[in-house]
Amino acid sequence: MSNSGASRFAVGDMGILQTDTHLDTPASMQLLDGHITPHGAVHIPSFWEAGTPTMTFSEDMNSCSCLPHVYYFTRVLHALTNEAVPSFKIVRSAVRTVHDALKCIACSRSMIVSQDPTEKLRALCTLLSLIPGFYHQLLQMVDCEASLAVVENRRLAFRLEESGGLWGDLARDGACPDVKRLKDHPLDPELWRQTMRALLRTDVYGLNMHIYSGESGRLARQGRHSGLNDMVEMLDELATRGPFSHMNGWLHPESTGIPTCMNWIETAKQSVSGLIIG
Numbered sequence: 375m376s377n378s379g380a381s382r383f384a385v386g387d388m389g390i391l392q393t394d395t396h397l398d399t400p401a402s403m404q405l406l407d408g409h410i411t412p413h414g415a416v417h418i419p420s421f422w423e424a425g426t427p428t429m430t431f432s433e434d435m436n437s438c439s440c441l442p443h444v445y446y447f448t449r450v451l452h453a454l455t456n457e458a459v460p461s462f463k464i465v466r467s468a469v470r471t472v473h474d475a476l477k478c479i480a481c482s483r484s485m486i487v488s489q490d491p492t493e494k495l496r497a498l499c500t501l502l503s504l505i506p507g508f509y510h511q512l513l514q515m516v517d518c519e520a521s522l523a524v525v526e527n528r529r530l531a532f533r534l535e536e537s538g539g540l541w542g543d544l545a546r547d548g549a550c551p552d553v554k555r556l557k558d559h560p561l562d563p564e565l566w567r568q569t570m571r572a573l574l575r576t577d578v579y580g581l582n583m584h585i586y587s588g589e590s591g592r593l594a595r596q597g598r599h600s601g602l603n604d605m606v607e608m609l610d611e612l613a614t615r616g617p618f619s620h621m622n623g624w625l626h627p628e629s630t631g632i633p634t635c636m637n638w639i640e641t642a643k644q645s646v647s648g649l650i651i652g
């Protein structure tokens with residue numbers, strides 16, 4: 375992905391803050407903050423590189439690394455440069471962070487049985503609310519880059535890892551053969567544009583997967599890769615489970631008015647629903 379012309383768009387310019395992002399920073403954030411330079415450049419730590427697990431999963435509710443990573447990307451989204459490639463990787467890595475946190479056994483359990491499950495729920499909703507505005511700008515960057523390549527009569531390389539890579543079941547062998555076949559190949563601008571938009575579309579809407587055996591051609595496994603819409607539904611499900619009824623009005627279905635956590639989820643839901651990629 376070339377950087378030519380991408381500087382016309384700066385990720386973070388849009389007025390997208392629909393929820394409070396001034397979250398209290400845990401001590402574990404100090405290490406991650408070292409990846410944000412004084413000049414605003416952002417570096418992805420090695421444990422976010424494409425093809426590696428985003429987080430350290432554990433069944434111990436106090437030992438997983440999900441929450442500091444969610445805080446990290448909530449802050450990093452406001453410290454991006456205006457270069458297309460780094461922006462693409464950072465924003466898509468934020469989606470990957472939410473995806474992996476929702477798949478984490480420790481996070482799911484803590485948001486159900488903890489005496490104060492609201493911190494992780496609030497942090498996830500905040501990050502989910504922020505992401506769609508940045509995706510709108512990534513779409514602008516893609517269109518701008520493709521148009522510029524047409525004018526300059528050049529092709530564009532599809533840099534999968536530099537664009538955030540694949541995660542979850544999509545990263546498994548045989549899951550996305552077409553995308554992996556295009557990896558690092560120079561493409562005509564329109565094909566490159568369609569490929570990049572397809573990557574973003576999968577992030578938003580998810581994907582039903584049918585993976586076939588290369589030898590027999592038979593269906594080997596099937597499943598679903600969760601998109602942003604699925605993630606909001608997963609949060610909604612967590613917030614409405616019965617065990618939350620003891621939370622003194624935070625999540626109690628019989629409390630007057632709308633519980634605070636449901637306001638957070640509704641904000642995230644409205645933000646994600648406004649992100650449409652045709």
